[in-house]
Amino acid sequence: MYTTKYHKASDAANAASLLGASPEAKILAGGQTLIPTMKQRLAAPTDLIDISGIAELRGVTIEARKKLGVLKAKGGETITIGAATTHYEVANNADLAAACPAITGLAANIGDPAVRHRGTIGGSIANNDPAADYPAALLALGATIHTTSRDISADDFFTGMFSTALNDGEVIKSVSFQAPAAAGYGKFPVPASRYAMVGVFVAKSIDGDVRVSVTGAGDDGVFRHAGLESALTSDWSPASAAGVNVGAEGLLSDIHGNAAYRANLIGVMAKRAVESA
Amino acid sequence: MSEGIGARVLRKEDKRFITGKGRYTDDIIEPNQAYAAFVRSPHAHAKVNGIDASAALAMDGVVDVLNGHQLTGDGIGNIICGWGVTSKDGTPMNMGAWSALATDTVRYVGDAVAVVIADSKEIAKLAAESVVVDYETLPVVVGSVEALADGAPQIHENAPGNLIFDWEIGNKEPTDAALASAEHIVEMDIVNNRLAPNPMEPRSAIATFNESEDHYTLYTTSQNPHVARLVLSAFYNVAPEHKLRVIAPDVGGGFGSKIYIYPEEITCLWASMKTNRSVKWTSDRTEAFLTDAHGRDHVTHATMGLDKNHKIVGLKVNTKANLGAYMSLFSSATPTYLYATLLSGQYNIENVYADVQGVYTNTVPVDAYRGAGRPEASFVMERMMETAARQLGVDPAELRLKNFVKEFPHQTPVIMAYDSGDFAANQKQAMDAADYKGFEKRRAEAAKRGKLRGIGFSNYIEACGIAPSAAVGSLGAGVGLWESAEVRVNPVGTIEILTGSHSHGQGHETTFTQIVAERFGLPTENISIVHGDTDKVQFGMGTYGSRSGAVGMSAIVKAMDKVEAKVKKIGAHVLEASEDDIIIEDGAVKVKGTDKQMLWHEVGLAAYTAHNIPEGMEPGLKESAFYDPSNFTFPAGCYICEVEVDPETGVTKIIQFTASDDFGTIINPMIVEGQVHGGLAQGIGQAMFEGVVYDPDGQQLSASYMDYCMPRADDVPMYQVMHQSTECPGNPLGMKGCGEAGAIGSPPAVINAITDAIGNNNLNMPATPSAVWAALQEASKQAAE
């Protein structure tokens, strides 16, 4: 690892200002990608700004829905997750599990226990690894990413593999989304890394809007799948998802699986995601 | 509870390992030590036109930057291959030069061209990054078949067409004739995948040159420190043996990869002399993928003939073995004498012929890896047997039973003479435990759940306990493969066993003490094992090839024989009895049929005080022995694997894995079961998960755990491990060896089971979900046609 200067940020604003102060500074959240990369000497940030101890960036809040008319139906709560909340904290939040079990289940299957105790939701989406799990969830849930300077919709936030709409000196504070009426995540891990070879997140909002996103499979990161969305909009069922002919165009081929295999897995994982929803 | 032979004594070494108190090479700190960082080629094949180290040399804390021309200029010898293999035409093998630091040409990604010695590891790495090497890239070839093709890039001048040797074994004409007249022919192309060894502890070395005494000390991660010293001294001219001490302290796994003497250890020793500093190097995980000798990598075509009664009449095998860019220490023996000599399997086959081409490629050198040649042989044989059964429409167990060797000793057409075994007994035990009869019912039940269930056999045999020195010498080995031991009884009666075997996970500190406890009736806590230091142990050939039990422990037995003889003489003298009436039991020397006895520590004291020992007897109680085996040993067994495949994703789940082994005498069943568990995990790893992937330019695409898949605990089932043993007649303890069996026997069982499940026999290792899914697609496409 090259020499770097460590800063412990006092709050989000302080982190943003420290970040803006140096062109080669990096935010350190859980460090589950950044630290290994630094150890490989492939990253040499001059400054590391640690946000893991910032209280305002941690925790999950669930705000009950305001419309009273449809109380019996599931979903509609406003869920906010702090950027520095670990995967372990998300996975083990009982209230969140009641409101949106798809996201707690997703968090429970990221990496291994060591990763889950350090890795954070903010770190995951800021890195936007093309095989990460959270980008799929936030895109399908139509989440909003709250930063130190603005709010960004997930559709605008993820701009291709490893790239986001974040500007220099901008720090993610939290993400929020409305609890879906139904949602599920089907993940097929790469046997070696256990990142997603294919991960499909399906979500149906309380208004009946269906969004389906796919991670791991696209050659430019997470994307929404129009074919699956339209099939599940007209018929929310595993069979409907399985019936979609998923093409291999634009999908990734690597030493673990070719595009045809990934196309097959998108269909299978979509089906399983709906089954679990 | 007894702590002798057959007792499940807990591992004595585990307390320090699991409390973090192990002492590994990287834990050794010498005063004023410096650190080495290697400058490695990012190209698989290139000319080195120049090295500019000026920036590195100008950095604070850099001691020196050294290159291959300096190394060869100082007379450091090229790295050797210790086993000469002769080609069909009688010519010796074509071996290219391998300098510890490349001089003019680099031949694989990771080939070292220079080394930086600096005050800290960080400075060394930073300086190594600043060294500018002028490479002129050359064409690259990575596969053995491609390397043999016309017009392939030439890797070493003195190996035309990249052919190192073209070797043969067995009886060619009779085999051809048998195949020509066979009723049934089974023919297959078989690939054995390339593996990275991945011991938990990466390689490491710390070398110290003591100028005032003209003496070197090397701590290193070695499975055989004496062999390392011999080779470093005799071939690399580092120092004569009496001026070089090699110590292999705690070593965290080897799997064969720590047998060899690598460029880094040689360089550290030499650099220590050049800089007059202790020089330490510890591999990181990426360096381990790039430089630890890989295993396997065979491309094979095999033909088997059977008569109308389904008796095998002949087997013919051609194998192209990828040996990488340079010839590692035993690289020539692994795909020849350790492989083709086992191609008769457990079967009585009159005619076997194999020829093997050893090939240079622009990849990491390939050498022995857990099983070394024998997994390749059992994979060929057991895939062929299962395929034959499918082709003939007969039960695979029946076909094997019909062809088993049933009388011993049995001379195969490929050198080996099997000394003992009961293959049918192992097969029956495994079939009963696996409920083979109930399989079709389970298959039907799985089908109802949409799953494809399959079952596969593997009846392996291996040659272990390597090896009779004269025999291996006649086959080309550069060393004898005996073992030595010394039994030191201290004046207080405690015992130290000095052994030339080396434990790097095998549990010698436990099992070796058990045989001594058994012999003298002492508690194991009074016995300790000394190993891994050339200044302490007289000599040793080290641990590999499942030899520590059959050869290493036999040497201890021979030394104990001498101790016992002397103890009896002392006992007879002191107790005033006839030697013939002296017995040793329960930690005492007794006169048979009387109550006269000396306690064990009294014997020790008597020997060392020498106040009252027989006239003419030397004082002291310490004996040594060298044991040279008379034959290989032949562990064998039957493995049955049952799997379920998810046709939607290609995911294979091992439902049950049953292993019935014949290891001869078992000293500690707990340790033996652990060895089998580990071996099975490694074999299952090869079959389903592991595989080194190169791109056509020789870049290793699987050089981290992001891409190289090691089996994890949840990937393997709860094994059913059992034994059905016959005693080995070749050594005093009747042991056969257990260290490699699991890795040797399991891959064919797994692949036979998966191909049974999916109905497509065309499946290579590793059978990853994507590979299995593709094979399923191919099968359904063929079914549709």
Next chain:
Amino acid sequence: MELKDTRVIKADPATVWKAILDPEVLKACVPGCQEMTGNAEQGFTATVVQRVGPVKATFKGIVNLSDMNAPNSLTISGEGQGGVAGFAKGGADVTLTPNGEGTELTYNVEAKVGGKLAQLGSRIIDSFASKMADQFFQKFQDIVEGGGAPAASTAQPVKQGGFWAWLKRLFGGA
């Protein structure tokens, strides 16, 4: 990795050809190019900074134009040493064909990486290379269709946000 693509540029082949030979245009098109000196005849030396996720690598190397057959075809090739990261090299065989008012530009790209980039990043190498090629020719098209002169700000390296984010920022969006 090999990939082939075609795009139609609204300019005649002579204009396109001229742009290809313009060092300023070339510099503006190579994603992450920080410095480039030299000329079309003798080749260029360049410094290129690439970021992929947390990885940042600086490549120092050369860019050459060869097999020049004006105004029909040429090969653009580049090779850079990225220090600890390894090396990257790539080439594009470019063909220009008149297409109505414009020019059909066909490119056949081959990209290779070696060293740590290959050892650790194999899963994303192909995607990244195709993205780079796409950015290169998109930028080239934009410049040619925009009148042939790169905007002053294009000397900046393309930022982590990738081409579209970069474009959005350039035009004050996002």
